[in-house]
Amino acid sequence: MIVSNQRWRVAAMPSEHLETSHFELESVDLSEVPDGHIRCRVLWISIDAAQRAWFQGVAYRSTLQVGDTMPAFAIGQVVESRSKDFAVGDFVTGHLGWQDYAVVDADDLHPFVPTRKLSYYLSVLGITGLTAYFGLLAVGEAKPGDTVVVSGAAGATGTLVGQIAKLHGCRVIGICGSKEKQEWLTSELGFDAAVNYRDDDFRKSLKEACPDGIDVFFDNVGGTTLDNALSVMANGGRVVCCGVVSQYDTTNPARGARGVPGILIGKSLTMSGFLYTDFADRNDEAYHALQGWLDDGSLTVTEDILEGLEKAPEGLIGVLNGTNVGKRMIHVADPV
Structure with missing residues (x-):
């Protein structure tokens, strides 16, 4: 019989970089399940850089407070239900948090019947896949022959963006932070080139990789990476603002990109932010495409899995x- 729940709570607010000391693992008695709610066993937890931004209150949720259970999108399985819409054993996704068990309002959960690996419903068939698909094709309007550059290219979203761009006949350049990742992006994922933002000649390397300019820049990083990419944009190019990971792990985020809006005007650029939920009415389209690419083997899914709830803080910091x-x-x- 289940009697207690392990959970990670916020122990202190970071003044600069996030550390494991900002979290505390505690064991608490299980609470009752109210009417209209269910209790889930948490199976898989998504680790996303944006979770750091929740400490700043600059994302799409309220600011975290000391004592809060650390939130996260996750996959769970129903172990107790007081909702007519869910039965014990059902699989769900939702904001379940860094914990073993979560009691959640049934209206905030999405049921699904897994036909592939469970983990895929957090990666390629989850928020990550939808973000990559809609950000590149609906916001960036990538088309055959475009030069597409993606920052954070070896990360969750970047790996999918680059591959989807290749499947649409684009030339793809990845921006990453090591020679090993550069080699992996080109040899394993089929990127046409990759450049290292840590190199002293990063801007020169980016220009050389994009001799005709960048048509679509899919940005997961912001900061100086965005500044450098803007200088290489082609006339009429599109900048897709998906994330700002370079600015998350601080209490004093840098100001916006230099030269904006002047450079946008001078090159007739568009610069758009988005959330995958903006395109919720097109989810079936995205799932059909992503599942098709999985079935024919044209999409490689790369998952970086850590075992055990105790690994959550170091996973986010990593x-x-x-x-x-x-x-x-x-x-x-x-x-x-």
């Missing part, structure tokens, strides 16, 4: 420092 390759997630438990 993402902020670029140690992950592909989609990082925590495997908490197996389904029953």
